[in-house]
Amino acid sequence: MAWTPExxxxxxxxLRSTAVDFTHLEVREASKGCPDLKETLSAFGNAPEGGTIIxxxxxxxxxxxxxxxxxxSLEALVTSQARTSVTPKVQVACEQLSLDEKAVLIVKVEGLAPTARPCRTTQGQLAYLRQSDGQYRISEPETQQLVNSVDRPRQDTRPxxxxxxADLDxxxxxxxxxxxxxxxxxxxxxxxxxVLRFKRVLEPQGGRLTLAGLYALGRYPQQFEPHLSITAVLEPAGNGVPVRVEFDGxxxxxxxxxxxxxxxxxRAGIPSGSPEPSPLETEASQTAVRELITNALVHRxxxxxxxxxxxEMRLxxxxxxVSSPGGIWGLSKDQLGWPGAKASVNEFLYEICKFTGAESAERVVDGESCGLCEVRxxxxxxxxxxxxxxxxxxxxxxxxxxxxxxxxxxxxxxGGLRVGAQLSEIQKQLLVSMRQGQAWTATLAQSEFGLFDSAEAQEVLQGLVTAGLAHAPGKGNTYVITALSSAASPAIGPVPAGNSPALVGSAPDTGSTRLLTATPIRIPEPIKTSKNAAAILRELGSEPLEVTDISEKxxxxxxxxxYALSPLLTSGVVVREGGQGHKITTYSRADF
Structure with a gap:
């Protein structure tokens, strides 16, 4: 995604809310010249997805x-460092951007191919990795991890x-x-x-357990491999003292x-003052949390x-x-969590877990589903x-x-907005962000909230425009909040006769349609609906359906x-039972 001021x-x-840099990003002062970037270039060169320097x-x-x-001139100096200060050299791409009437240089550093790692500084031959908001010098075992990441892992079959x-449970x-x-x-x-030998719980010849068999089915794997465990850390909201525990077996x-x-x-990990229960507390959401932990345990x-x-786990x-040793194998980071993106790091361990049960589920691994897809x-x-x-x-x-x-x-x-209850959770977060001065584009909203495509993100933003809460000034596609004096209590219902300004306008010569704000800010009759509304209405009847049911149908x-339901709810065509904070929310046609 291209960089924009928004x-x-x-x-x-x-960054200001967290007070630190991110693992994939570093910001640096450069008003007095080009800083020394060799350690950062080495760390991003060793990262599969690279990183960004601002x-x-x-x-x-x-x-x-x-x-x-x-x-x-700064771009030329950065490019020179990328060629000469690290070996192998790394590829960089620079963008210039203006923010607050000041020039900013954004440098995208490409990660090296697995066969070219590790990336070391030319002076001293030191290699670095990125962790949280800084670099650290890579250890020899970590160097070997990078080197070994070229070939398909087979460590789970090691006796x-x-x-x-006798060491099996x-x-x-x-x-x-x-x-x-x-x-x-x-x-x-x-x-x-x-059976145990064919499934590689036992080595092919001999009587030893494989690492996969010991890890999945052993009585106490930590007797032989102490690192096959979990460390969990709770950092309570506020100034609570962190609590650390270890899990074994x-x-x-x-x-x-x-x-x-x-x-x-x-609940202890949620910042104080949060009025809503965590969606991860519901029984259905526990499936997603389980998939996240399973992914770390099985694919480490x-x-x-x-x-x-x-x-390691941290609240x-x-x-x-949730963090686990090792990187992604056979996939890119952008593929994670989407259908079709599956690759087993430990193939035999994965197969064993497909036939191994736990108290929380019939099988540790469901070979038919995408675990990270469930999280998404x-x-x-x-x-x-x-x-x-x-x-x-x-x-x-x-x-x-x-x-x-x-x-x-x-x-x-x-809650003071008359249409506030009809907004989706994402629309609420977008609107609050706009209130704090943030402008949004469809591409930015898609990236930030993981929406399917920019068209879906555009529909989210247009919903705010239709409700009179946001507008896109000028001829651009950047959305900002509408003045609160107009948007605080937009009316719901037909616009009075003789005063019905259009809320839909066509962008000149583009063939596209973009919603614009008008005054008074009212939703016209008939209410504008999403292109998906008809399909949803066909499935809704007297029997209430949850979102997952509608999705399946x-x-x-x-x-x-x-987003298709939002205007249908506003107009009264669809009724809802439940809502934010309820474990179950259902929808049905009002005319049944």
Missing amino acids: RLQLLLTQ LGINHIDGFRVTGVEDPA VDETSI AQLSAAFVAAARATSRRLSEVSDEE PLPDLLDSALEWIQHNI DLSPHTNGKNV AAGRLT RVLDNAGLRRPEFTDNGVRFTASIPLGSSLTAEDRQWL TGLTANQIR
């Missing part, structure tokens, strides 16, 4: 825009010395053998030991313990270079973060921002919000359904 302004708002921002002084004096079939292994036999005629005709036990811990502590790097590194600052779906239904995925080359991190970013004050303000995404 995108940069949103980024600065996020020059002209003072991160010490509240991320204030200080600008750069000569962007063209574990001093183990035998009897109940888990018996259930596994029965489940495996039930799906294969050939396996149904062989002995228990042969076979993989199914780790999964169950982690889920129980999150469910018990989730099992190579000897990760000894001493376990899976802090209104987010759940739950956040989508709740109107929350997209999950954040980070791969620095040796560690993969997934982070999801525990709840809405809206405060009690924000919701009180929204129509093939539409949850956001498409929500």
Whole structure:
């Protein structure tokens, strides 16, 4: 996505709220010349997705825009550093942008191909990785992780010395053998030991357990591999003291313990003053949380270079973060969470987990579904921002919000808008952000909230325009809030005769249609509906349906359904039971 002033302004708002840089991004002061970037270039070169450097921002002084004096000369100096200060050299692409009437230089650093890593500084031959808001010097085991990431992982089949079939959990292994036999005629005709050997729980020749077999079905895997565990940290909202716990046992036990811990502590991780329960507290959402943890446990790097590194969970600052050793294999970060994006890092462990049960689910792994797709779906239904995925080359991190970013004050303000109750959660967050000075484009909204495409994002923004809450000034596609004196209480209903200004205008010579604001701000009759409204109305009847039910019947995404329902609810064509804060919300036709 190209950089725009709106995108940069949103980024600065996020940086100021967290007070630190991000793993994939670094901002630097450059008003007095080009800073030394070799460590940052090395770290981003070693990251599969690279990273971005923004020059002209003072991160010490509240991320204030200080600008750069000569962007063209600075670009030349940065390009020179990318060629000469690190080896192999890294590719950079620069953009110049103006914000607050000051020039800012944005540098996109491309990650090196796996075969070219590690990227080292020319002086000293030091390699760096990015972690949180800074670089750190890479260790020798991490160097080997980068080198080994070229080939398909096969560490899960490695035999574990001093183990035998006696180290398996009897109940888990018996259930596994029965489940495996039930799906294969050939396996149904062989002995228990042969099933375990064919499925690589046991090594092909000999009596040792494989690492996959020990990890998934062992009585106590940590006896032989202590790092096959979970560390969980709770940082309570406010000034609470962090609480750290460790979980052990076979993989199914780790999964169950982690889920129980999150469910018990989730409220403590939400910032104080949040009036809404977390969508992740509902029973349905626990499936998504389970998938997030399962992904970390099953797809972690099992190579000897990760000894001493376990899976980590953290509840802090209104987010759940799950981190595991190793990076993404066989996929790009942008493919994660979308249908069709599946790649097993530990192929045999994955297969074993398809036949292994846990207290929280019949199977640890559902081979037919996309785990991270489920995470996206739950956040989508709740109107929350997209999950954040980070791969620095040796560690993969997934982070999801525990709840809405809206405060009690924000919701009180929204409650004063007559149409506030009809807005989707994403529309509410967009409107509050506009109130704070942020402008939005469809592309920016799509990226920030993980919407399906820019057309869906455009529909979200147009809904705010239709309600008289936002407008797109001039001929651009940038949306800002409408003056509150006009938008605070927009009327719902027909516009009086003789005073019906059009709310739909055609952009000259483009063939596209864009909603514009007008005065008075009222929704005309007949009410404008989404292109998907007809499909939804065909499925709605007297029996109430949830969004997931409508999605199954129509093939539409949850956001498409929500935005199509909004004007239907406003006009009274559709009625809703439940709403924000309720575990179940249903919709039905009012005329049945």
